[in-house]
Amino acid sequence: MILGNQVELWESMLVAIKLGAVVIPSSTLLVPADLADRVARGHARHVITRAEDAPKFAAVRGDYTRIAVGDQPDGWLDYRQASLSPAIFTPDGG
Numbered sequence: 001m002i003l004g005n006q007v008e009l010w011e012s013m014l015v016a017i018k019l020g021a022v023v024i025p026s027s028t029l030l031v032p033a034d035l036a037d038r039v040a041r042g043h044a045r046h047v048i049t050r051a052e053d054a055p056k057f058a059a060v061r062g063d064y065t066r067i068a069v070g071d072q073p074d075g076w077l078d079y080r081q082a083s084l085s086p087a088i089f090t091p092d093g094g
Helices: 007-019 032-041 051-057 079-084
Strands: 046-050 065-069
Touching: 032 051, 046 051, 051 065, 065 079
Parallel strands: 046 065
Antiparallel strands: none
16 A cells, blocks of 8 residues: 555555455555565555556566556556445455
8 A cells, every 4th residue: 555644545544454454554755676575575465556656566566456546547446436336345355
């Protein structure tokens, strides 16, 4: 999760807590090598970042969901689409 102190950060943190997900909070100042290290060592399955930081992930290998806050870069999911999901959610993960 690479977001500044913004609403989407706190929404995402709350969701992660409710799901029991492990969060890897990261600074917006990180460079691609730092991000690659965190994704690899943390076995990240999802990344949420500001749209302007999305290009930093161009060379970060891995099979992870890419979610952007702000303008949607190519190949990234739009964070705003989450508000269109059903209001009732039943977690199916272990």
